[in-house]
Amino acid sequence: MSEYAVELTDLSKYYRSVEALHPLSLNISFGEVLGLFGHNGAGKSTLMKLILGVLKPSSGQLKVLGYCPRTNSDHDYRSQFGYLPENVSFYEHLSGREVLRYFARLKGHSLAHADALLEEVNLAHAADRPVKTYSKGMRQRLGLAQAFLGEPKILILDEPTVGLDPVATRDFYQMVDRLKTSGCAVILCSHVLPDVENHIDRAMILSAGRKLALGSLDELRLQAKLPTEFNVSGLSSSELSTALNGYQSISTVLETTSNASRFTVPTPEKMIVMKHLLANQNVTDLQVTPPSLEALYRYYISDFHSQSAESQGVGHE
Ligand SMILES: Nc1ncnc2c1ncn2[C@@H]1O[C@H](COP(=O)(O)OP(=O)(O)OP(=O)(O)O)[C@@H](O)[C@H]1O
DSSP states (O other): SSSEEEEEEEEEEEEEHHHEEEEEEEEEETOOEEEESOOOOOOSSHHHHHTSSSSSSSSSEEEETTTTTOOOOOOHTTEEEEOOSSSSOOOOTTHHHHHHHHHHHHHHHOOHHHHHHHHHTOOOGGTTSBGGOOHHHHHHHHHHHHHTOOOOOOEEEEEETTTTTTHHHHHHHHHHHHHHTTTOEEEEEESOOHHHHHOOOEEEEEEEEEEEEEEHHHHHHHHHOOOEEEEEEOOHHHHHHHTTTTTTGOOOOEEEEEEEEEEEOOGGGGHHHOOOOOTTTTEEEEEEEEHHHHHHHHHHHHHHHHHHHHHHTTTTT
């Protein structure tokens, strides 16, 4: 068994003259969930298809579960992959159970596991109805059950929560958390950033095929130096200034009412500001929110675009 589930060394992909993936090096560990983010056309699907072995790299090296996914067609190797494409489609006249059992046979997994998964994605009640009668969310749940078949060692999910209701979304993330605990490496691509935030170990942001950021959210927060937001209740704005004991000079007020304020402070000063506020007996509520994944995403993307514009002389006299 190799040390990493996925190992990329200077991997690139061109479609004729279009550089869809600039040379990228990246290791993904077993039991790690990597969030893959980027605007439309950033190269996310290209990267996922390279890892699946569907596309041939233009240059560089790639190992998945220790082997090159394009040259290893061994059945036991392939059956360790789980994949949910962006647009799931199934044989419409088959029932959900028939579809899932069909995939279970293809992958060499037990039919009992297929039936258990139908329960897990909450489709048991519709398992024997033709897929053509399924709603969008039900089709997506069937797609997820197909991807989760056979406890994969590498799971690649392209927009997994599209069409899912909030309960199904929560159940989905519980399944991801469980697979992660069992040592599965997960690559999760989503545009619904607030949902993903609590379930990934690292985030990678791509733009025009280039890696703009890679790291845990804490690492990216440190790197981006984005401020932390505070919501304080129980103090007027002048009482807040006194409570902050001099730190009001580094804070930026976003909103204030007669007895509540929303403001930001530089993240390295977060603890000291919290201590001052907690020591104040008039404070009735305090919420501290670190920069969200969405804020980080916006930061890295706009930073990249402003650098590109600068290098092309856009926006300058
Ligand atoms: N088969 C193809 N032939 C030519 N160019 C392609 C092909 N597939 C993708 N591209 C180009 O490669 C780049 C990356 O596309 P890719 O599909 O990987 O982006 P993506 O990040 O998955 O986008 P989305 O969020 O819209 O799914 C884009 O410029 C796209 O136009």
